[in-house]
Amino acid sequence: MPGEAPNPNDQGRPRKRVSLIEIAGLFGFIGITSFGGGLTAYIRRLVVGQKQWLTDEEFLPGLALVQILPGANVAGLSIYIGNHLRGPLGAVVALTSILIPPFILVCILGFLYFHAGKTTDTRAVLAGITATACGLMASMVFEAGQKAIRGVFDIVLILLTFALVRFAHLHVPYVILIMAPLAIWWHRPRPVQEGAVESTKP
Amino acid sequence: MIKTLLQLAGLFSALSISAFGGGKVVLPSMHQASVGEYHWMSNQQFVDLFSISMAAPGPSMMVVSLVGLKACLPYGTAVALLGALIATIAMFLPSSILVFVVSKFWDEWKESPWRHTVERAMMPVSTGLILAATWIIAKTSIHSVPTALMGLVALALMLFTKINPVLMMGAAGVISWTFLR
Numbered sequence: 398m399p400g401e402a403p404n405p406n407d408q409g410r411p412r413k414r415v416s417l418i419e420i421a422g423l424f425g426f427i428g429i430t431s432f433g434g435g436l437t438a439y440i441r442r443l444v445v446g447q448k449q450w451l452t453d454e455e456f457l458p459g460l461a462l463v464q465i466l467p468g469a470n471v472a473g474l475s476i477y478i479g480n481h482l483r484g485p486l487g488a489v490v491a492l493t494s495i496l497i498p499p500f501i502l503v504c505i506l507g508f509l510y511f512h513a514g515k516t517t518d519t520r521a522v523l524a525g526i527t528a529t530a531c532g533l534m535a536s537m538v539f540e541a542g543q544k545a546i547r548g549v550f551d552i553v554l555i556l557l558t559f560a561l562v563r564f565a566h567l568h569v570p571y572v573i574l575i576m577a578p579l580a581i582w583w584h585r586p587r588p589v590q591e592g593a594v595e596s597t598k599p
Numbered sequence: 600m601i602k603t604l605l606q607l608a609g610l611f612s613a614l615s616i617s618a619f620g621g622g623k624v625v626l627p628s629m630h631q632a633s634v635g636e637y638h639w640m641s642n643q644q645f646v647d648l649f650s651i652s653m654a655a656p657g658p659s660m661m662v663v664s665l666v667g668l669k670a671c672l673p674y675g676t677a678v679a680l681l682g683a684l685i686a687t688i689a690m691f692l693p694s695s696i697l698v699f700v701v702s703k704f705w706d707e708w709k710e711s712p713w714r715h716t717v718e719r720a721m722m723p724v725s726t727g728l729i730l731a732a733t734w735i736i737a738k739t740s741i742h743s744v745p746t747a748l749m750g751l752v753a754l755a756l757m758l759f760t761k762i763n764p765v766l767m768m769g770a771a772g773v774i775s776w777t778f779l780r
Contacts, residue, residue: 429656432765436658462705465718467618468694471658476698485699492695496687499657500664504683506651507668508676514647517780523647525749525775527740529768530650532753534733537623539758541729545722558727562627563734569628570617573724577619580720586712 415450415482417490423448424475424494429502436471444478455481471495554580600674604685606637607667611689616697620725622660622690626732629666639670646739654768663690745779 423443431439437460445456459481463473472492479491513519545551554576561572610632614625626649633639640648648669652662667686672679701708708714741747749771756762 431658432656432763458705458709459702461709461714461718462702463698465714465721466694466697466701467616468698469618469622469658469660469691472660472691472695473698476695477702480699480702488695488699492691496657496691499655499661500683500687503652503655503657503661503664504668504680506655507648507665507683510647510651511669511672514644518776521776521780522772523650524740524746524779525771525773526654526768527646527650527736528746528749528775529753529764529771530646530653531733531736531740532750532755533653533757533764533767534623534729534736535750535754536757538726538730538733539754541620541722541726545726551723554723555727555730558724559730559734562728562731566631568613568631569625569728570613572728573617573619576724576727577721580724581716584716584720586716 415487417483417487420479420482420487420490421494424479424491425498427471427475428495429498431471437474440471440474440478450482451478550583554583600671600678603637603639603670603674604682606632607670607682607686608689611663611667611686612693615690615693618660618694619721620728622658622662623732624725624728626662627728627735629662630732630735633666633670637670639666642739644669646736649736650740650768654765656765660690661687663687745775749775 427436427440427443441453441456441460444450445453451459456478459474459477460470463470463477466473472495475491475495476488479487479489481487483490510519514523542555545555557579558572558576561567561575562569567575610629614628617628618625630645634642634645645666648665649662652665653659655661664683664687667682667684668679670686671682737750741750753764753767753771756767757764
């Protein structure tokens with residue numbers, strides 16, 4: 398990680414100020430060229446690797462921040478990076494630039510869908526696309542589960558959360574209000590001798 | 600019309616700050632509200648719109664724009680666009696403000712053991728929510744042997760290869776158009 402880009406805190410080596418237009422250009426590009434998952438890795442490659450606007454030491458705390466907070470990681474990252482480069486205005490420019498192109502495109506697709514969504518041809522195409530989308534979602538369950546399950550109680554938490562949505566028909570904010578305290582209590586920081594039980598923790 | 604716009608704003612701003620683990624975790628609520636409670640669309644339309652948003656570029660949360668669009672479509676094209684805009688702003692603004700505010704204190708908090716605790720604790724909760732979201736999509740999208748096969752192939756390809764998911768969706772569209780018409 399270290400040594401790839403100059404440290405911004407180095408005295409006398411101020412980095413070039415990134416213009417708002419450049420921010421809009423890059424985040425607009427990310428917005429229309431990002432497909433499917435792995436977006437945070439893509440943003441890191443462009444912002445840290447290619448453009449060298451941030452070092453990994455600056456980028457990674459931002460990634461950790463948006464992963465712990467609610468909301469789309471992509472939106473959070475653009476706020477963090479934009480703010481880091483040019484303050485609040487940079488954050489607004491980055492967020493709107495990454496959202497506007499996909500927004501326009503998805504609205505066009507939406508109108509097309511409501512115009513032609515009921516024809517036999519469209520239905521046939523959508524049957525394949527929705528089935529595939531379902532497969533993609535299922536793969537996310539596996540990936541998330543792989544990271545989440547470190548003990549039996551994690552499985553209990555997963556199933557309880559699922560049941561509150563599926564059978565109790567609770568809305569997600571209420572599910573979070575019930576499950577987050579329980580999960581946080583279970584995973585609370587413990588003294589070392591107790592913590593030995595949870596030796597699987599990284 | 601104003602009522603629908605307010606419902607969109609209220610729903611999505613509440614979901615915005617609940618989306619621990621990304622936009623997909625709030626999909627069950629989006630479905631429940633737009634199909635069950637507000638009757639903006641049918642089950643099939645919801646699943647179609649979600650799949651379209653996954654196949655399109657950009658964050659997968661763009662499904663909120665489509666929900667806003669459909670909710671306001673009965674009032675005309677212009678209002679539909681306004682609905683899409685309001686839904687999108689409501690979904691992205693609150694969580695973005697949160698990121699902005701917390702980033703000011705982040706340097707002090709990031710060493711706290713509680714940071715790791717919260718991150719660790721929310722993982723099973725988001726997994727359960729993504730499972731519930733998958734369940735909703737599966738109930739509507741998997742309705743025959745061919746669709747079940749396509750879903751399973753997509754799952755296997757995602758888990759064991761690095762094929763771009765958008766390519767998969769395109770191929771699946773062509774395959775099902777060829778065989779399921």
